[in-house]
Amino acid sequence: MKAWLTYDFNDMRLEDVPEPKAEPGWVVCRTRVLELSVTEVAEFSGAPVSSHESLKAMLAKSRPLPLFGHEFCAEVVEVGAGVTNVKRGDRVFYHRGVPCGTCKYCQAQRPQLCRSVINVGEDTPGCLAEYFPVPARMVAAVPNEVTDAEAAALQPLVSIVGATEGIGIEMGDTVAVIGLGPMGLDSLQVARCAGASRVIAIARRDPVLQLAKQLGADVLVNTTSQDPVEAVMEATKGFGCDVVFDCAGGATGQGHAGTQAFQQGLQMLRPEGRIIEIGHLPVGAEVTFGLIEKKALRVVGRRSPSPKMIDYAIQLVASKRVQIAPTITHTLHGLDKVPEAFDILANKSKHGVINPPQVVVWQ
Numbered sequence: 001m002k003a004w005l006t007y008d009f010n011d012m013r014l015e016d017v018p019e020p021k022a023e024p025g026w027v028v029c030r031t032r033v034l035e036l037s038v039t040e041v042a043e044f045s046g047a048p049v050s051s052h053e054s055l056k057a058m059l060a061k062s063r064p065l066p067l068f069g070h071e072f073c074a075e076v077v078e079v080g081a082g083v084t085n086v087k088r089g090d091r092v093f094y095h096r097g098v099p100c101g102t103c104k105y106c107q108a109q110r111p112q113l114c115r116s117v118i119n120v121g122e123d124t125p126g127c128l129a130e131y132f133p134v135p136a137r138m139v140a141a142v143p144n145e146v147t148d149a150e151a152a153a154l155q156p157l158v159s160i161v162g163a164t165e166g167i168g169i170e171m172g173d174t175v176a177v178i179g180l181g182p183m184g185l186d187s188l189q190v191a192r193c194a195g196a197s198r199v200i201a202i203a204r205r206d207p208v209l210q211l212a213k214q215l216g217a218d219v220l221v222n223t224t225s226q227d228p229v230e231a232v233m234e235a236t237k238g239f240g241c242d243v244v245f246d247c248a249g250g251a252t253g254q255g256h257a258g259t260q261a262f263q264q265g266l267q268m269l270r271p272e273g274r275i276i277e278i279g280h281l282p283v284g285a286e287v288t289f290g291l292i293e294k295k296a297l298r299v300v301g302r303r304s305p306s307p308k309m310i311d312y313a314i315q316l317v318a319s320k321r322v323q324i325a326p327t328i329t330h331t332l333h334g335l336d337k338v339p340e341a342f343d344i345l346a347n348k349s350k351h352g353v354i355n356p357p358q359v360v361v362w363q
């Protein structure tokens, strides 16, 4: 079978490798549709993201490696001994894991704190291949109502549902979403489902703001012509919003807002408001503590979803309460198109991409 193997940063080759076998507790999947994440593009380019040193050490120890590829819709073709959650023929996606059940957090009935997550495409081979093995507890099956394309984009949605669960939206809350990439558009839709009375969508590009409106945003703020903090204060009659999702934070060299969006988020919150960081702030990023203290704000980091949230995310898409299809702008065909997908995602604005480009490998 064919698989993309990483020799070094910026050096990936499509090669013939042996087909995997299903070990106990694992399944072998055939890739149907895959997409890359912005983080993977940064990692492959050798950018100084938080995982850079560990990837460098892995490649120094053994190369090539079947790295990257954790967002997929894949079909289970072989099931290892003891697997009960999925069966042959199921279409599955990776959701970052059902808790292990044995660590100190799981034992204390706090499964969302379990850190025994297996990172597909790093700890195990990724989906940039015709077939790949994966631990069964890391994947879930999708119903017929969910398309291959939607299933391939479900992993980020599960992450947003987990984040929303963590920050706790109350009925009637006003929610601001800064940054309207796929995670931002997921956040705004999930916030509405969770009871937000109004969602304020904040971004730099008009086409994504229009899409946000189509997906239910009530107030649109284009930061190239409006100050986002003033706009939120105006929209809330000077009160400030209840919750902020910062989906724009990240290394400035990769088209993100650094810590600026996070700082603006702190300013636009009402006293005792909550902010969650969805992006990956630059390594060593500093934020000013003053406002957090003065306004008694709550800052929440990203966390794992509790198990029932995985099913909830699937149902949100199956029932069309969350729409993913309108965010998919680019579809490529054939496993050999993976480098093109990296290139398009690395230049998102130039290509007008919202959801990462998808590669249809087998259908």
Ligand SMILES: [Zn+2]
Binding pocket: 099, 100, 101, 102, 103, 104, 105, 106, 114, 115, 116
């Ligand atoms: Zn655990």
